[in-house]
Amino acid sequence: MKGIVFTEFLELVEDKFGLTTVNEIIDRCDLKTNGAYTAVGTYDHGEMFQMVKALSEIQNTPVPDLLQFYGAYFFDVLAKGYPAFLENHNLFSFMESIDGYIHPEVQKLYPDAELPSFESVKTDDENEMLLIYKSSRKMSDFAIGLIHGAANYFKIKVDVAELKRENEGEIVHIQIKHFE
């Protein structure tokens, strides 16, 4: 997993709960890196789960909520870093472009990156979109957070619902509904 996910996570924890909570998380976890991450590195995603779990215990907050929250936050980071990907898009067209354009480009830059797929399914309702999330990392909650972040970016209001979960979260059907 790319280092930026780790650095931005710890940055967010420090912002919201202070340096002490950061240290506590790192102390609680058995981390190969001892919590030292750089955005340009690549690290074991298991460390990320350990840290989120630790935060959940410390803050007494469910992991999914934390991941969704972090996802929304992380979208802003990405939007600032790579604005070109968002140009001339709305939410749905952007979501559609992930599998077709953004991730293939990412893969070129980081050949060893393991990226989830977002298969988009059109429905009759033009205000609705179905996404099938597939990843061995089982981080659909992070993905949902990212969707919220994107909706926020495109300044629209959406309901995002998890319709179905298969293979312990490796495949998750997600519904996005646009409302005013």
Next chain:
Amino acid sequence: MSEKDEIEAYKKALKREKSARQEAERILEEKARELYDTNVQLKELNLQLEQNLEERLEELKEKDVLFEEVIAHAQDIIYQTDLKGYFTYVNKIAVEITGHSEEELIGKHFSELVVSPEPEVLAKHYTEQLKSNTSTTYLEYQIITKSKKKIWLGQKAQLIVKGDRVLGFIAFARDITERVNADNLLKRSEEKYRSLLENMQLGVIEVDLEDTITKVYDSFCELTGYSKYELLGRKPKEFLLDQESRDVLDMQNELRTQGKSSVYEVKIRKKNGEVAWVLISGAPFSDVNGKVGGSIGIHLDITDRKQLELDLEKARDNAEENFKAKELFLANMSHEIRTPLNAVIGISQLLEKTSLDSEQSNYTEVIRKSSKHLLALINNVLDFSKMSAGEVKLDFEAVSILEIVSDLKQTFLYQAQIKDIDFIIEHNFTSKDFFMLDKLRLAQVLTNLINNALKFTNEGHVKLKIQNERIDANIEEILFEVSDTGKGISKEGQEKIFQEFKQDKQKGANDHGGTGLGLSISSKIVNLFGSELKVKSTLNKGSNFYFSIFVDRASKDDFSYEKASNLAVEWSNVNILLAEDNIVNQFLAKSLVESWGAKITVCSNGVEVLERLQNGKFDLILMDIQMPTMDGVEATQKIRNELQSDIPIIALTANAIKGDDEKFMSYGMNDYLSKPFEEKDLKSAVTRNLSARVYSKMKEEEQNSENESATQGHHTIKTFFNIDRLNAITNGNKEMNGGLLKLFISESKRQIPQLESENNAEMASKLAHKIKPSIDHISNEEMSGLVREIESKKDELDQQMIYTFIENWKILVDEIEEYLKG
């Protein structure tokens, strides 16, 4: 949080940051190194590329040189022009062929060299290529060289394109003069044959192996009425032919696949529905591999010829029909002529039996001879027509040459003596020599030849020579030769003598009469014997007619035919039944039979015959074949089958052409006589067929019945004349009746005194016998009875009866004289 804790937290965070920075620096260092390595590789790659490029450029340069060399020395003309057609480059061969130098050519317009086709045509062609942006086109044209030689070029012109711009043309041209000339020659020859075919009105098509039309000439369109478009790609048999012709064509196509050509005729159906006959000459042609690729069919319209053929066939059929009609006519005519002739001959014979003075005797003889001659003539004509129709077949039986010789001798010796010439017969046969021959036909030929010889010989001799020229044990040949010392025949005459109706004029046909058929018939008969009748003759020295035939010696089995026994017949005991519907024939036969002294009962059809047979006893039947109610054949079969009678039956027929004795034998008849017959033939036939049975007991009955009729004779009724019977004979011809009646009166006036003064019973009987037929002709039953009574009393003169008869006779004469006056 205490300050100390806070410091501790920051220290931890700082430591993490430091290690993170170091990690980042390490990663960056790694990336930098990677970058550097990649750069080095790129530089190397670039160098390599440059080197490759240089090498390729060098290669290209070399190729260019080679290419230029090739173009310059190519065997084809290669040149470039600008867009307008002006030469910008020409190769060596272009210079060689045109005779113009490179300098002369460059800047010249290529069409300046062209003589054919017109420059406008060329210009149009290449403008079109440019317009449609066609990369390559082909065109043939003729140029004129500097030395005024005309050369045909076949040119491929290619657009020179750079980017989207067309710069000009590059052209490759080749000298094709030879090929064009050959093509022209071929075209000319094709044209020649095509016009030949068109002008000959021969419809020509080509078909492939599936019989599909692949090529059509105009003439075929004209023949069938179909256009080329309608014919090409179709199979002739599917629309041009009917079923009958299809079968013919299938057979012919089979031949064609075997590479055989043939000529045949079929009917075709034109587009307008008309039927035409065509003669097709079909020949296979081979493709480039030498295999049969299809065939060429040449069609000649023979409808007219076919029509002519049909017409001819019809005409032939008509002619044959006419010929048959002629045959039938002859047969019928012969019948029609023979019947009255029968009467003439018969009655003249009867007349001769009456007492005649010498003048009358002469007249009668002339009548008899003339009518006999007429009969012979008719027989000849019939014979001839039968021979022409091939209806005469030889009937072989065991024949003794000696017998023939003796018959001929008897026939002709007397005639020869009268003319005071010798009739010599030479032969080398014995009485044991029997050969299988048709005696009648052979005798007919010899009789004819000897007759002729006697006719035309006035002094010297007539010689018949019959020579057995045995060739070996199995093969015997008999030479027949009739020679004379007569007038002889001219060379021209000899050539024509065997033709029908031709007599040698030098001989003076007028003097000798004849039909001109005798020799022709003889010649035909000799042909039937498998030989040829020949003649050698010198004018005024004599003629020699001869022929020789191969013969088989008769074996014992061949003597099935027994000669009729020449028994002396006691005629008064003979009772004959005559079945004949023709009254004249009835009368004649009856008169003849009665003149022999035999009894005869007449009936006129088969039914009556059967009735009579059941009620009386008869020794023999004379049976006419054609009769109403029941004919002779049916009656005969009934006699044989139902009555179980073996009574001899002699068939009488007037239908000479159909005459076939075997046929009558098969019906159960014993013999056969052709009408009109002569008395001697009838007599010998009857004699032949009467068995040795003598019906003595019948004699009494016969006499009784005669006595009865004698008593019936004493009539006081003075009407004795009855014209009916005579009318039946003469068909009511008054002149003839008158002649006969006058003859009867003059005869009567001579005979009545004769009988009145007669004292001898026998002489009276003879006289009665003589006048009996005349009485029968013109008087009644009573007189017929009386005359028979007198005739039968040979030993005792019955004065009373004679008196009665004479009185009646006189009345009869008076009645006739009255009749003649009326």
